[in-house]
Amino acid sequence: xxEIVKTSEIRFKIGLDEKNVPLDIKWMATDSKNxxxxxxxxxxxxxxxxxxxxxxxxxxWTNDMTTDEMHSQFFQTLLSMSESYAKATGNPFAxxxxxxxxxxxxxxxxxxxxxxx
Numbered sequence: 001x002x003e004i005v006k007t008s009e010i011r012f013k014i015g016l017d018e019k020n021v022p023l024d025i026k027w028m029a030t031d032s033k034n035x036x037x038x039x040x041x042x043x044x045x046x047x048x049x050x051x052x053x054x055x056x057x058x059x060x061w062t063n064d065m066t067t068d069e070m071h072s073q074f075f076q077t078l079l080s081m082s083e084s085y086a087k088a089t090g091n092p093f094a095x096x097x098x099x100x101x102x103x104x105x106x107x108x109x110x111x112x113x114x115x116x117x
Contacts, residue, residue, distance in 0.1 A: 013037055014060060022060045041065040042073055071109060078102045 008031045015024030026037035042061035049056050061070065082098030085091065 011037075012043060022062050025060060025062055041069060044073070044077060067113075071106075071113075075102050075106050078105075 008029065010029045011027065013024075013026040014022050015026075017023050025040050025043060027040055027043070028035065028037045042065055043058065045058040047056045047058075048054075078098060079102055082095045082102075085098070086094040
């Protein structure tokens, strides 16, 4: 196993209302060029718990995040996950199949959104 030669931290600061609904989300990484909190509207974190042997997740978004922004983040995350999965596993089919799935889901979502108007 390789030796740890440095550490880095990613921090989130979540401003909540009285019902614990996120109103403000800020983040920073100690490796970033400007070591300051930056605004964001949403975070989706997936963690592999080696003790429970399962995925833990945190999904938070502010009440001012639009549905269109959520659609964009979700579809971009799906595509990013497929690339990460292919890189980690070497599975040559992952990216292509996930892209197809994301495109089909995006089309169905757009049709659904249009039908609501």
